[in-house]
Amino acid sequence: MEELQQALSAMGEAKFRAAQIYDWLHRCGVREFSRMSNLPKALRERLDSEYMITVMEPAEIYVSRIDGTRKYVFALSDGNAIEAVLMRYKHGNSVCISSQVGCRMGCRFCASTLDGCVRDLSAAEMLAEVYRIGEDTGERVSNVVLMGSGEPMDNYDEVCRFLRMITDERGLHISARNITVSTCGIPDRIRQLAGEGLPVTLALSLHAPTQEKREEIMPAAKVWHLPEVLAACRYYYERTGRRLSFEYSVVKGVNDTRDNAAALADLLNREGFGGSDRRKGGREGMCHVNLIPVNPIEEREYESPDRRTVEAFQQVLIQNGINATIRREMGRDISSACGQLRRRYIRA
Ligand code: SAH
Numbered sequence: 001m002e003e004l005q006q007a008l009s010a011m012g013e014a015k016f017r018a019a020q021i022y023d024w025l026h027r028c029g030v031r032e033f034s035r036m037s038n039l040p041k042a043l044r045e046r047l048d049s050e051y052m053i054t055v056m057e058p059a060e061i062y063v064s065r066i067d068g069t070r071k072y073v074f075a076l077s078d079g080n081a082i083e084a085v086l087m088r089y090k091h092g093n094s095v096c097i098s099s100q101v102g103c104r105m106g107c108r109f110c111a112s113t114l115d116g117c118v119r120d121l122s123a124a125e126m127l128a129e130v131y132r133i134g135e136d137t138g139e140r141v142s143n144v145v146l147m148g149s150g151e152p153m154d155n156y157d158e159v160c161r162f163l164r165m166i167t168d169e170r171g172l173h174i175s176a177r178n179i180t181v182s183t184c185g186i187p188d189r190i191r192q193l194a195g196e197g198l199p200v201t202l203a204l205s206l207h208a209p210t211q212e213k214r215e216e217i218m219p220a221a222k223v224w225h226l227p228e229v230l231a232a233c234r235y236y237y238e239r240t241g242r243r244l245s246f247e248y249s250v251v252k253g254v255n256d257t258r259d260n261a262a263a264l265a266d267l268l269n270r271e272g273f274g275g276s277d278r279r280k281g282g283r284e285g286m287c288h289v290n291l292i293p294v295n296p297i298e299e300r301e302y303e304s305p306d307r308r309t310v311e312a313f314q315q316v317l318i319q320n321g322i323n324a325t326i327r328r329e330m331g332r333d334i335s336s337a338c339g340q341l342r343r344r345y346i347r348a
Contacts, residue, residue, distance in 0.1 A: 001170065013043060019170070021047075026171035029131050031055050054124035056132040060345060062334040069331030072133060073345045076101070076125070080118055083341045084129045084148055087330050092142030092178075097129040099159055100150025103339075105184050106219040107205070109249060111297045112149035112339030121150070123161035130166060141172070145180040147203070149339050151220075152181050153189035163198050176200045182247065184220045187232035194239035202236050203245040203290070204229065208255050209263035217254065230271045237286050244273070244287045250310050251294045252303040261313040264289070265320030274321045289317055289324040297340060 004018040020038055024030045033039075033047040059075040070086040082098040103110070104117035134141045144166060146152045152159045159181070167176050182203040183190065190202065208214035214221040233244050248264070250256045268274050268287060275285030291314055293304045310326055317324040 001168075011046070017043065022170055025053065026127075026165065026168070029135055054122070054128050056125070056128040058132065058136065060341070061136070062331075062341075064331035064334050066333055067330050069334065070133070070137070071331060071334055071341055072129075072136075073341050074129065074132070081342050081345050082121065082125075082129070082149060083339070084133060085331070086133050086137065086141075089143075093137070093139055094143035094145060095130050095133050095141050096145045096147050097126055098148035098150050099126060099146050099152045099155050103150050104154065105151050107184065107207075108217050108219075109251060109294050109297065109300060109302045110339060111299065111343055114299055114339070114343065117150070117154070120155040120158055123158045123165060126158070126162040127165055130172065134172075142174065143178040143180075144174060145182065145203075147180065147182040149342065151184055151186075153183045153186040153193075156189055156192070160193075160196055160198070163196075163200060167198065177242075180245065184218060185224050185229035185232075186220075187224055187228045190229075190232035190236050194236045199240045199242055201242055201245055202233065202240075203247050204233055205249075206246045206264075206289075207249050209260055209267050213255060213260075217251070226267075230273075234272060234286070243285075246273075246287050246289045247292060248289055249292045249294045250305050250313060252305040252309075254302065256305040256309050256313060258312060258316050261316035262320065265317050265322045268322050269320065275323070285321065285323055287323065289322055290327055291324060292327040293329070295329075 001018060001022050004022055005015050008018050009015060017039065021036065024036045030036060031053055033044045036044055056074045058072050059081060060073040062071040068088045072084045074082050074084065076082065080101045082101055084098060085096040087094045087096065098121060100120050101118035102115055103113040106113050130141055130144060146159065163179065166172055166174050176199045180201040180203050181193070182205060184205050193202070207217050211221065211226045214226060236242070237244055265274070273285060273287040291310055293310055294302055296303055314324045314326055
């Protein structure tokens with residue numbers, strides 16, 4: 001809004017025009033200046049010749065017959081493509097968006113990173129992902145997760161700008177509590193985010209109980225070591241009061257044993273994230289572990305463990321005072337995400 005006010009005053013226009021335009025863009029979702037009917041015609045024409053409104057055009061939409069999950073491939077104006085997903089839950093509609101075209105973090109099991117990072121997405125493009133999906137379904141989006149392609153902390157400024165605008169009461173006004181930012185773990189950025197006054201949920205992609213094992217799966221772990229990452233997470237909790245979510249992609253024969261689970265519980269308890277049994281009057285833990293059976297990609301040999309292995313892993317965590325759930329797979333009949341849709345589309 002402030003940027004818009006400045007731009008308008010530089011054009012010699014009244015300040016209140018900014019609020020009108022903001023409303024058209026972020027509440028009404030208009031895609032042409034010509035439709036901003038409360039602006040003088042001359043201003044509409046001038047805006048049209050000097051500015052452009054970022055829009056997202058779906059190139060492909062896949063709809064699950066099982067649970068109504070919708071997966072979108074969006075074609076960008078520069079010829080790139082990204083993907084986003086809508087998931088329907090009892091508590092509302094959740095949209096998973098991309099923050100970059102590709103990713104440079106190199107996680108071994110992830111398809112988004114296979115061709116590296118092409119570019120960052122702008123705040124406008126991230127907003128347009130959410131707006132377009134809301135428009136397409138005609139339903140309110142109540143939750144947003146930054147868990148699509150890209151590393152949000154590697155596009156920090158635009159991601160924060162996006163977060164301020166999506167939570168803005170003059171726009172979609174999604175509560176920060178209903179937003180999750182997922183990161184491979186960049187300590188300085190986690191600390192910085194803690195001070196932004198945006199109490200979003202932080203999800204850390206942990207994936208391994210030890211530094212050594214983590215490096216094997218996530219090259220980024222060689223740069224940002226586990227003790228520093230976890231210290232930053234603790235700081236995030238202290239500053240924001242938000243419980244952390246630890247993502248753990250379970251890979252057959254790589255990080256899926258009971259010993260791995262016991263080591264993970266040990267690590268989290270040692271680092272102060274655990275909680276004792278609430279039924280026995282203990283305090284609730286500072287974290288929640290989200291187990292994600294890995295979604296195999298054709299470029300890598302990683303396989304998903306069977307259900308019983310994942311359940312046994314979960315039980316070991318719970319028995320050791322760590323909250324843990326298994327991520328429900330959605331849109332099974334339209335499988336492939338985490339960068340796979342985009343790759344398929346680009347190749348075709
Ligand atoms: N770069 C951020 C956010 C994008 S990835 C991050 O690392 O958190 C979002 C989550 O999906 C991460 O936890 C990531 O590890 C996980 N993920 C990516 N590809 C996956 C796959 N093929 N199977 C299971 N989880 C995957």
